Amino acid sequence: MQHHIALSTIFEMLEVAGRADLKMDLLQELERQRQTLMSFRSNPNVLPEMLDAVLNELDQTSEALKGMQGRTGQHIRENEWLMSIRGRTIIPGGACEFDLPSYYAWQHHPAEKRYADILSWFSPLAPLFDAIGIVLRLLRETGHPVKISAENGSYQQMLQGKSYQMLRITLNEQLGAIPEISANKYMLWIRYTSQGGDLKPKAFEGEVPFELTLCNF
Structure with a gap:
């Protein structure tokens, strides 16, 4: 059940991440935050070590985001098996074992195997959500x-x-x-x-x- 929820969550993420302007908006916001934080270098009330740590995190997140190739989530859209599951999960009862026998069989794989599969499907999306996470964190701290x-x-x-x-x-x-x-x-x-x-x-x-x-x- 937990892995079914995880897979459904990935499909929901795909809907949000599909916006063409999301990646560019995040890159612009990360750069804006970087420039803002750089202006604090001369402030004696700011710890240089903490400032450098945040700036380094911003740089790493930006580079990972720039490294994303193609449309966000394209690797999932090109996976016919995942798309067949996505198409059925929006239908009440559509993911039953007699409608999706291969999905039912996958749910009976060892938990470690299912976890590894889910991780491989989510990993290409991770830079996007890491960027969203750091922007939200910085916003909360204001x-x-x-x-x-x-x-x-x-x-x-x-x-x-x-x-x-x-x-x-x-x-x-x-x-x-x-x-x-x-x-x-x-x-x-x-x-x-x-x-x-x-x-x-x-x-x-x-x-x-x-x-x-x-x-x-």
Whole structure:
């Protein structure tokens, strides 16, 4: 079952990674981040060792991304066996053993063999997702968490027209509070709900302490 989920995830990644401009956009963003970080070399508050480590990671990620040949995920699209599975998995019950006997047989291979196969199918996509990972990590690190309390499960904040690229919320899951977020460049509204026995959401009653982080390059 876990390897079936892994394979389905690769197919979903293929849909996202198929954008022709994604690779170029990532290369441009990596270079932009590199230039920004280079400007910190003369800052006495920045540790040179940490800065060099991040710059080296950016360079390695960029080179790996540039080394990707052809259309992203083309090796999967050219694999007729994988494409036959992809075509059936979008149909409810389409991956049953009587519809895809070869896939059923593969699922009974030793776990080590299946893992090696999945790794070989994913490996050519790894530079793309490594690049996405480092960009998201750098974006998350631009924010500074602020401790806030939502009275009666609701919180509003005026953004003064400033745009943010990511919003992060951290709260104690033991509270059972579920955040629902609405935002534009003028206002941020967070409304907390809870679930009863019927799982239907209802307004959270009481105070919700949480941390809010607004991130922007």
